Amino acid sequence: MTGAADGSATGSGPGAGVEYVLPLRWMDNRRDEDLTRYLRRLVRSVDVTVVDGSPAPVFERHAALWGSWLRHVRPEAPPRTGCNGKAVGVMTGLRMARHELVVIADDDVRYSRRSLREVVDRLRDADLVRPQNYYSPLPWHARWDTARILINRAFASDYPGTLALRRSSLPDGYREDVLFENLELIRTVRARGGREARADDVFVARIPPTARHFWSQRVRQAYDSQAQPLRLAAELALLPALLLQSRRPAGYLLWGAACVGIAAAGRKRHGGVEAFGPSAPAWAPLWVAERALAAWSALALRAAGGVPYAGSRIRDAATPQRSLRPAGPKEPAAPEKPAAPEKGPRP
DSSP states (O other), rough: OOOTSSSOSSOOTTTTTTEEEEEEEEETTTTHHHHHHHHHTTTTEEEEEEEEEHHHHHHHHHHHHHHSEEEOOOOOHHHHHTTOOHHHHHHHHHHHSSSEEEEEEETEEEHHHHHHHHHHHHHTTSEEEEEEEEEESHHHHHHHHHHHHHOOOOOOOOOOOOEEEEEOOOTTTSSOOOOOOHHHHHHHHHHTTEEEEEEEEEEEEEEOOOOOHHHHHHHHHGGGGOHHHHHHHHHHHHHHHHHHTTTTTHHHHHHHHHHHHHHHHHHHGGGGGGGGOOTGGHHHHHHHHHHHHHHHHHHHHHHSSEETTTTTEOOOOOOGGSSSSOOOOOOOOOOOOOOOOSSOOOO
8 A cells, every 4th residue: 555646645554644744954865764664654654744944955855755655745835024934834844734633743753554643533532632752772871862752751751743733723823933933832722712632652663863963952951941930940050059169069969869769660551661761860961961051042042032043043942821812712623524635636
């Protein structure tokens, strides 16, 4: 069973009647082979739209590779300067979606048939589903960042590189000029009365970045906490607390043990032992020490006008939930019937 030439799924797999939106912007074609294999498997059961903001030579290469069996398009022009390119790509995909149920995923996310089925099943009774990513494979820097995931799980839920939602839950879109666009999308759906399902026990693989990219994202990830005041306050308090502890160096052992214990609790929640190995919590002290420094660097960036992005700056991490205007009462989510494939050529 293969994907139809018009980009619509030909089977009744785990994601029948579902749109899969993948925004990407690559500067070269080094990862084409792996992504092509994944997309070949994906189009057997879902309609796929790749919103490709890559430079012309890369875009044309992708069009030649994928254009005959999925929908491959350029993002719409951003409404203003300083927009988040991923958010623009997501909104382009949502506007073009052929189905009510939509899965949005970064280019490094790799759904299995099982995880796709579970996310879609939960979406039929919710407006937005937030699954749990885990890294595969696990180089050292992926283990380091896994500590962040586990600490997030210990206190609440992690923010993955993929979400699933009902297109009708976001009729007017969401702000495209914020850095933490996933949180902005979630908050906008909530503000309209949408129901979020935190699928902390649905594990979706994610390919880790290169070590170089990992290092480049340390302060930028910390900037996301600017949208979460309580978390920001806790992270800013880390560095003074660690400096004060220098008077009693033995206390660092207790501090490190506490970090490991919190991460271990996150690993055990919601079946996390299925995706996270027993050694994963041991990396927590490193991540916490990193965030203690990066939080203050991110604060300095905000004072300087925001995070540099595509020739401009993005100042806001996300809109405060209380500032988003609620819409009217939302209709209860109804079971979604698989849509019949459309006929004719795709854009």
